[in-house]
Amino acid sequence: MNQPSSADKSKAVAHFNPKTIKPTDEQQAIQISPARVVLVEANAGAAKTTVLALRMAEAWTRRTRPEQILALTYTDAACQALKAALKKLGLPAVVIHQFRIQTFEAFCTQVLRELEDRAAPVYTEADQLSPVLWQAVERVADDPGERWPDHFLMPTPGDYGMVDVFVQQSEYLKGTMLDVLERNDQPVTPDYAETIGIEYTQLRIYLAFEKIRMADPQRPLFRGATDATYDLAHLLFEDGEVSTCHSWPSHVKVVVVDEMHDMNRAMFSVLQKVLTTNRCFFCGVGDVDQVIHKANGADARFMRDELAELSTHAIVRYPLTHSFRFNTSVARLAGKVANKRYASKAPYPSQVRFSPYNSVEACAAQVLADAEAFRAQHKSKTASCAILLRHPHQSVQIENALIEDGMPYETLGFKSYVLRPEVLFVRGLLAVATDDLRSVTEVKTREEVMRALLFFSGSSIVVDGREHESQQDLLASAIRSVTDNPLFLTSFFENQVLRNAPASIQKRLLAAVDIIRKPSGPDMLSALLKALHIQTLLGDALVSQRRRLEAESNLRWLSHMAERFDSPAHLFQSLNATEQKQQKQKASKAEPLLLASIASVKGLEFDAVLLPYLAQGEFPDPTADMAEEFNTLYVGLTRVRKELTIYPSTTSPSLFMKSLGLTEAEGDAALADIRKE
Numbered sequence: 004m005n006q007p008s009s010a011d012k013s014k015a016v017a018h019f020n021p022k023t024i025k026p027t028d029e030q031q032a033i034q035i036s037p038a039r040v041v042l043v044e045a046n047a048g049a050a051k052t053t054v055l056a057l058r059m060a061e062a063w064t065r066r067t068r069p070e071q072i073l074a075l076t077y078t079d080a081a082c083q084a085l086k087a088a089l090k091k092l093g094l095p096a097v098v099i100h101q102f103r104i105q106t107f108e109a110f111c112t113q114v115l116r117e118l119e120d121r122a123a124p125v126y127t128e129a130d131q132l133s134p135v136l137w138q139a140v141e142r143v144a145d146d147p148g149e150r151w152p153d154h155f156l157m158p159t160p161g162d163y164g165m166v167d168v169f170v171q172q173s174e175y176l177k178g179t180m181l182d183v184l185e186r187n188d189q190p191v192t193p194d195y196a197e198t199i200g201i202e203y204t205q206l207r208i209y210l211a212f213e214k215i216r217m218a219d220p221q222r223p224l225f226r227g228a229t230d231a232t233y234d235l236a237h238l239l240f241e242d243g244e245v246s247t248c249h250s251w252p253s254h255v256k257v258v259v260v261d262e263m264h265d266m267n268r269a270m271f272s273v274l275q276k277v278l279t280t281n282r283c284f285f286c287g288v289g290d291v292d293q294v295i296h297k298a299n300g301a302d303a304r305f306m307r308d309e310l311a312e313l314s315t316h317a318i319v320r321y322p323l324t325h326s327f328r329f330n331t332s333v334a335r336l337a338g339k340v341a342n343k344r345y346a347s348k349a350p351y352p353s354q355v356r357f358s359p360y361n362s363v364e365a366c367a368a369q370v371l372a373d374a375e376a377f378r379a380q381h382k383s384k385t386a387s388c389a390i391l392l393r394h395p396h397q398s399v400q401i402e403n404a405l406i407e408d409g410m411p412y413e414t415l416g417f418k419s420y421v422l423r424p425e426v427l428f429v430r431g432l433l434a435v436a437t438d439d440l441r442s443v444t445e446v447k448t449r450e451e452v453m454r455a456l457l458f459f460s461g462s463s464i465v466v467d468g469r470e471h472e473s474q475q476d477l478l479a480s481a482i483r484s485v486t487d488n489p490l491f492l493t494s495f496f497e498n499q500v501l502r503n504a505p506a507s508i509q510k511r512l513l514a515a516v517d518i519i520r521k522p523s524g525p526d527m528l529s530a531l532l533k534a535l536h537i538q539t540l541l542g543d544a545l546v547s548q549r550r551r552l553e554a555e556s557n558l559r560w561l562s563h564m565a566e567r568f569d570s571p572a573h574l575f576q577s578l579n580a581t582e583q584k585q586q587k588q589k590a591s592k593a594e595p596l597l598l599a600s601i602a603s604v605k606g607l608e609f610d611a612v613l614l615p616y617l618a619q620g621e622f623p624d625p626t627a628d629m630a631e632e633f634n635t636l637y638v639g640l641t642r643v644r645k646e647l648t649i650y651p652s653t654t655s656p657s658l659f660m661k662s663l664g665l666t667e668a669e670g671d672a673a674l675a676d677i678r679k680e
């Protein structure tokens with residue numbers, strides 16, 4: 004692997020000169036590098052996306068047509084960040100529009116759509132995958148030709164964690180392409196399963212599932228979230244022809260890949276084909292400490308040995324030493340989290356502030372006050388502020404605080420808490436008990452409330468004389484009659500939801516409605532959830548273990564918030580009013596604040612970043628991979644340009660604070676140091 008030679012540097016002169024920023028020598032070296040294969044590994048904010056944009060702009064200025072320039076990324080946010088960088092450099096919008104900038108999944112979907120002559124349905128929800136999965140389980144269990152039945156550890160119906168485990172393993176197998184690469188026509192045996200690190204039964208089920216999904220390889224039954232990349236990579240592995248497709252890039256001159264640290268084997272195989280079917284310049288950028296998708300097979304070696312092996316040209320590596328996004332204080336903290344050197348050179352000061360909290364509500368109030376202060380100080384519409392969360396359930400109190408204050412906000416990476424299915428179920432019960440569906444003003448939400456009532460009650464619709472009609476059609480006509488006349492909700496609840504629910508659930512639903520109707524104190528919602536045996540109810544309804552935990556957390560945080568209300572009717576009105584205010588805000592022209600998951604803003608940046616709820620059990624999440632939790636924190640705090648505020652819990656201190664030396668005496672000193680800069 005080579006470093007840029009001084010001859011390289013002296014020969015070329017930049018044809019593209021941005022007016023908005025002055026590229027540094029390091030950046031310009033990448034912009035004009037004559038090397039066929041260029042690689043940049045650098046810290047967050049060190050201008051990786053910017054140099055890709057510079058390289059694209061340089062090629063365009065040197066008369067490469069925009070459609071001959073291809074940029075591939077892992078996430079939509081990274082596509083958005085690259086477009087923003089091109090815009091910031093001053094490229095005309097029409098030109099940016101003509102560049103082909105896509106995620107690998109979107110790119111592969113486009114090619115497969117042309118090859119298959121149709122768009123395969125996309126299933127991303129556990130509920131959609133579950134029936135096929137159980138069909139696969141049955142096939143494996145009933146296979147008369149099975150030679151190793153003694154090795155089976157079959158899941159039993161009701162094993163609801165099964166879907167999550169399956170999705171995780173299958174995304175890993177597909178991302179790494181382990182089975183495709185290692186099988187070589189050998190039979191699937193317990194020994195073979197062990198060599199690829201998958202439990203034998205799981206592998207059998209995975210293969211049966213794939214057989215059902217791909218029964219007709221030309222017309223897959225459906226695709227999961229990352230299946231287009233895998234399917235195309237698989238096709239390429241089997242020497243399938245793609246280069247004759249219109250949508251296959253056949254005359255591209257420049258290929259760039261952002262966030263290359265997220266690359267897995269399937270993406271790499273597709274990239275390999277793009278590079279071997281085009282005489283092009285390649286530039287990839289990444290930062291190993293931003294890997295948060297290991298579960299999908301993301302591996303930094305694709306930026307290193309694997310690329311070197313693939314490339315017939317020498318790889319020239321360039322440095323980007325300084326972060327231009329933020330200054331010393333943030334850089335020091337990022338360096339601590341990622342345990343690496345971090346230099347910075349932003350043309351403005353950045354500050355880090357720690358705002359300890361002692362209750363969930365107090366934290367929300369502090370976040371609101373800080374967001375308000377930031378807005379008051381920076382009147383400009385372009386000053387951006389984002390509240391970044393590790394988990395969606397943490398939005399409950401913050402959304403309430405924002406709504407009460409009248410501060411417009413939008414969410415990214417999750418829905419507002421009032422629209423999450425389990426909260427809609429509670430809203431449904433409140434509507435039934437108070438006989439007031441009219442207060443739910445959005446028609447779409449009324450529909451969702453009815454669906455949630457039916458779904459979480461394990462119920463169905465039965466109409467005499469219409470037995471031949473599908474549940475979908477029956478529900479559609481029930482929804483029509485109730486949305487037209489909200490007073491019919493009670494009869495829908497009594498005659499359908501309740502009557503057709505399993506007997507044990509009927510009792511619990513009645514008890515719940517009873518609790519709402521009787522005068523009760525601030526723990527009404529906790530009592531209602533208890534009467535519903537909510538954990539069992541969620542467990543029975545939700546096939547995904549991840550979703551169950553998420554739903555439980557959402558309801559736990561909701562009941563905490565409900566303690567403020569003296570009656571169920573008030574709680575109900577407040578939830579409805581929250582939704583109405585959100586609708587109003589959407590219609591208004593006021594610039595919204597962003598409330599987002601950290602994962603969804605990877606690649607983006609904001610003037611102010613607020614990172615609430617650093618508490619043990621919340622962030623880091625003890626059930627997740629600890630290295631990735633650190634990377635998630637690193638991604639979150641490196642989104643900031645000027646003002647970073649971190650909210651550590653004083654009652655259950657986060658491991659992060661301890662391991663960063665940011666608690667107690669030693670931590671105070673470190674904080675003081677950081678603040679001084």
Ligand SMILES: Nc1ncnc2c1ncn2[C@@H]1O[C@H](COP(=O)(O)OP(=O)(O)OP(=O)(O)O)[C@@H](O)[C@H]1O
Pocket residue numbers: 024025026027030046047048049050051052053054088091290326327328350605606607608641
């Ligand atoms: N020469 C420069 N002068 C001033 N600002 C710059 C310069 N180069 C880049 N920047 C700015 O620095 C910020 C960070 O750049 P960029 O988004 O390209 O970093 P990145 O390495 O891709 O970050 P991440 O790893 O988070 O994706 C951007 O606001 C960008 O416009």
